[in-house]
Amino acid sequence: MFGKDDLVDNLSRDLDRARGRRDALASEATTLAAQIAEIEARLSEEKKRRERERVLSEVEAIKTRIKQAAGAFAPVVDGLSRAVEQAAAVVPEARELNSFLVSVATEIDSVLDPLLRELDQRADAVRTGHAALDLPSSAIEAPPVELPKDTNERLLRFPAWLSRDKETDRKDTAESPRSTAA
Template sequence: MFGKDDLVDNLSRDLDRARERRDALASEVTTLTAQIAEVEARLSEEKTRRERDRVLGEIEAIKKRIKQATGAFAPVIGKLCEAIEMAATVVPEARELSSFLLSVATEVDSVVDPLLREMDQRADAVRAGHATLDLLCSANGAPIEPSKDNRDRLLRFPVWLSRNREVEKNETTEKPRSTAA
């Protein structure tokens, strides 16, 4: 019987050691699971911060391009109007093009500032975390609508600017004149 008791004692000790290892491993698994969750949360926060910075950078780049283009637009319109005024001495109808260009410039000026303000609001919403980080998504607010007055006029060229197909046909069928005598 002496050998049977030793076997039971050995098995009991082995069982106790196995349970202790299991409990230690379970504790380590719990600790590792908590550490993994913490690292995942930090990783997610960092990805969100980087995406927010990327979107804010893109918004600022778009605003910069709009400001640069708008700054270049006004002087070009001014030079065009000056040139058209000189052309109006020969073709009086050219003044229509000048007034058309001025109305386009006025319309551009009237929508650029609200557009830039809306972009600032979207950037603020992104900074605060209230907006989706997708540039195509609307934060909160309706899109900016151009003013209704003179809208039709801006979308059409003056009648005298549109070329008639008959005139084009005549120009292409005419033979070039010879300057030789």
């Protein structure tokens, strides 16, 4: 009988050790699961932070390009307006182009500040985490706008509605009516 009790004692000890290891492993598994969840949360936050930084950087790049383009546009309009004024001494109809230039410049001026403010508001919403903008990564890739180096070499091509031959175009369209029969 002595041998049977040793076997039972040995199996009981083995069972207790196995249960102890299981409990230790379960505890470690729980600890590891908590650590994994914490690391995943930190990783997610870091990804969100980097995405916010990317979007904010792109919004700033867009604003910079808009300001550069507007800065390049004003001198061109001014120079063209002065040239048109000189041309108006010879061709009075040129004043139409000048008034058109002034209206375009005025319209651009009137919408530029609200556009920049709206970009700032959207950037603030991204900064605070209240909004996520999905901008294509190509938003940064556009080259900055530069003033033309030599404006004398540029040929200006105006749309047909600014052409002096407006009446000729109208006569041509009136003489060749479109056929509606199929």
